[in-house]
Amino acid sequence: MNDERIAVLSALMESLPGTVVFALDREYRYTIFNELHRREMAKAWKAAIKVGDRMLDFITESGTRATAKASFDRALSGESFAEIRNRRETDIGYECSWGPVRDDAGGVIGVLAIVARGLLEESQDIAHLGGWEYDIPRARITWTPEVYRIYGVGSDYDPSDVKRDIGYYAPASAPVIAEAFRRAVEEGKGYDLELELIRSDGSRIWVRTMAFAEKEDGKVVRVSGNIMDITERKTAQLELAAMNAKLEQLVLERTNSLEATNRDLETFARTMTHDLKAPLRAIAGFSRMVAEDYGSIVNGEGKRRLGIVYDNAVKLDALISDLSSLSRIGRHELDKTRIAMAAMVRAMYYETASPDDLASIEFVIGDLPDANGDSALMRKVWGNLLSNAIKFTAQKAVRTIRVSAEKTDAEIKYTVRDNGIGFDPSNVGRLFGLFSRLHAEGEYSGTGAGLAIVKRIIELHKGRVGAEGAKGEGAAFWFSLPSEDTTMGGE
Amino acid sequence: MNGYNQIDILLVEDNPNDAELAIRALRKYNLANNLVHVSDGEEALDFIFARGKFADRNIADRPKMVLLDLKLPKIDGMEVLKAVKSDPRTALIPVVVLTTSKEESDVIMSYSLGANSFIVKPVDFDKFIEAVRELGYYWLLLNEHP
Numbered sequence: 001m002n003d004e005r006i007a008v009l010s011a012l013m014e015s016l017p018g019t020v021v022f023a024l025d026r027e028y029r030y031t032i033f034n035e036l037h038r039r040e041m042a043k044a045w046k047a048a049i050k051v052g053d054r055m056l057d058f059i060t061e062s063g064t065r066a067t068a069k070a071s072f073d074r075a076l077s078g079e080s081f082a083e084i085r086n087r088r089e090t091d092i093g094y095e096c097s098w099g100p101v102r103d104d105a106g107g108v109i110g111v112l113a114i115v116a117r118g119l120l121e122e123s124q125d126i127a128h129l130g131g132w133e134y135d136i137p138r139a140r141i142t143w144t145p146e147v148y149r150i151y152g153v154g155s156d157y158d159p160s161d162v163k164r165d166i167g168y169y170a171p172a173s174a175p176v177i178a179e180a181f182r183r184a185v186e187e188g189k190g191y192d193l194e195l196e197l198i199r200s201d202g203s204r205i206w207v208r209t210m211a212f213a214e215k216e217d218g219k220v221v222r223v224s225g226n227i228m229d230i231t232e233r234k235t236a237q238l239e240l241a242a243m244n245a246k247l248e249q250l251v252l253e254r255t256n257s258l259e260a261t262n263r264d265l266e267t268f269a270r271t272m273t274h275d276l277k278a279p280l281r282a283i284a285g286f287s288r289m290v291a292e293d294y295g296s297i298v299n300g301e302g303k304r305r306l307g308i309v310y311d312n313a314v315k316l317d318a319l320i321s322d323l324s325s326l327s328r329i330g331r332h333e334l335d336k337t338r339i340a341m342a343a344m345v346r347a348m349y350y351e352t353a354s355p356d357d358l359a360s361i362e363f364v365i366g367d368l369p370d371a372n373g374d375s376a377l378m379r380k381v382w383g384n385l386l387s388n389a390i391k392f393t394a395q396k397a398v399r400t401i402r403v404s405a406e407k408t409d410a411e412i413k414y415t416v417r418d419n420g421i422g423f424d425p426s427n428v429g430r431l432f433g434l435f436s437r438l439h440a441e442g443e444y445s446g447t448g449a450g451l452a453i454v455k456r457i458i459e460l461h462k463g464r465v466g467a468e469g470a471k472g473e474g475a476a477f478w479f480s481l482p483s484e485d486t487t488m489g490g491e
Numbered sequence: 492m493n494g495y496n497q498i499d500i501l502l503v504e505d506n507p508n509d510a511e512l513a514i515r516a517l518r519k520y521n522l523a524n525n526l527v528h529v530s531d532g533e534e535a536l537d538f539i540f541a542r543g544k545f546a547d548r549n550i551a552d553r554p555k556m557v558l559l560d561l562k563l564p565k566i567d568g569m570e571v572l573k574a575v576k577s578d579p580r581t582a583l584i585p586v587v588v589l590t591t592s593k594e595e596s597d598v599i600m601s602y603s604l605g606a607n608s609f610i611v612k613p614v615d616f617d618k619f620i621e622a623v624r625e626l627g628y629y630w631l632l633l634n635e636h637p
Contacts, residue, residue: 273591274562277591277612277614278506278508278509278591281508281509281512281612281613281614281619282508282509282512284614284615284616285508285511285616285619286508286512288616288617289515313614314614314615317613317614317615
């Protein structure tokens with residue numbers, strides 16, 4: 001054969017899907033073979049074949065070798081024939097064609113074998129999918145080669161002993177497959193399970209095993225199925241599940257430790273408040289007692305100084321209260337309800353203003369839309385804004401405080417406007433900071449925490465705060481609440 | 492020795508300064524004439540239930556009012572409140588809870604256990620006097636006693 005013919009022949013051999021092609025000379029030595037045959041030999045007999053090797057030497061099982069030799073010899077005698085052969089491990093039939101190879105003079109110089117393996121088996125091989133079948137009337141189980149590989153057993157293993165087959169499953173899996181198999185055989189119910197199997201060499205693998213039952217006249221006659229090595233996927237899956245569980249555990253631990261920290265902080269704040277206030281009560285109370293009981297021997301300056309002690313104790317008390325309420329805000333869930341704003345503003349105004357204030361202030365409430373919010377916290381907001389307005393209008397001859405609202409698509413903006421002393425607009429950024437005061441301590445009372453508390457509460461409600469003003473020309477403090485929140489609940 | 496039987500006020504307060512301030516405030520309005528001061532929860536219960544060192548007291552001679560601090564050594568104020576309010580012999584004694592902060596949980600808990608009144612001890616001495624005076628008048632003079 002010239003090179004070109006050999007090339008064409010090779011191409012032909014390789015292009016036949018699922019077909020094994022090989023040729024031997026009279027000494028059963030390879031003259032040519034295709035890739036699929038090479039793979040088959042490697043797999044079936046662990047043989048690395050090359051041209052010139054004696055094929056029969058690789059077939060280590062004597063029965064198979066004898067059958068093969070008989071077929072070769074028949075072809076070498078000049079006969080072309082086809083036979084249905086069963087694969088040595090399985091009962092699945094496939095067609096083998098045998099024929100003599102002749103030289104130009106017509107003499108037989110070798111044998112050509114063409115074996116059509118069948119596409120199914122080929123594709124099962126590629127997918128590492130094993131097939132099996134249980135012929136119930138004959139009580140016979142057959143496996144494809146892949147099943148043998150999965151179990152890790154040799155070709156001499158007889159799979160017809162169901163109990164022995166099931167014995168390969170891991171202790172936790174064996175009862176599951178036994179019951180599933182029983183139901184398939186007795187009731188015709190199929191199954192699809194992922195189970196653990198211990199191969200003959202002791203290695204553990206995961207398999208997916210499926211079964212389908214066939215009935216004739218209402219009786220199950222055949223159960224067939226697939227089995228597939230899914231160790232890789234299962235391992236990944238199990239690892240993922242383990243990682244997820246670990247992650248969840250970690251999140252849980254973090255949450256717990258955060259909650260513990262939060263509880264600690266709360267206890268700390270409460271204890272601090274409690275323990276700081278007791279000495280303050282003593283300082284204030286006893287300095288007052290001294291002033292009262294020893295009034296005749298303490299002179300005016302002495303009384304003034306005792307007064308300072310007392311006033312500072314009261315001031316420190318207010319500070320502690322504000323700090324403690326600031327730290328409480330936000331540690332609890334908002335308890336939102338529908339708030340009748342106009343009514344709340346009116347109530348807070350009368351609660352905050354003294355009789356003198358009430359008499360001298362012109363107080364105007366505009367049209368205030370209702371809103372959803374935490375009622376206790378919103379009362380604090382209004383209380384702080386109103387007491388500021390009352391406080392900073394105190395020196396005016398005519399005092400006005402107006403509360404109004406503006407509704408847009410996005411939010412409702414509530415404003416408290418007064419005609420008081422106002423503030424320098426360049427200080428607007430500092431207004432809502434904790435303990436920032438724009439006025440000297442003696443001038444106006446207060447701890448400087450009020451607007452910080454307002455800001456914290458409004459931010460918890462996902463709203464905004466702001467202020468506008470000019471020195472000597474009054475101030476306007478506003479806050480907004482998101483509109484979707486204000487319409488929720490309906491009117 | 493039955494000096495303990497005609498008692499107007501039982502003051503349960505562990506902080507001696509707070510106790511002194513309270514007594515002074517009550518005295519100012521002549522409300523402290525028959526006052527007993529105990530400084531822990533156990534002693535308070537001994538007094539109310541006439542046992543221990545108050546065993547020769549008559550339990551039927553109920554104090555007209557108990558001023559009860561919540562934070563107490565040995566037996567907590569809440570426990571004292573619970574014991575007093577769950578015993579039919581003492582349940583009708585008015586108990587006014589004194590505390591440092593308006594911790595909401597404390598207020599709710601106190602009322603749910605049957606406290607009759609609840610006052611936050613103010614640092615401001617004037618407010619303190621005012622609070623003590625108001626509740627003294629209310630529970631000792633205005634309120635009908637069982």
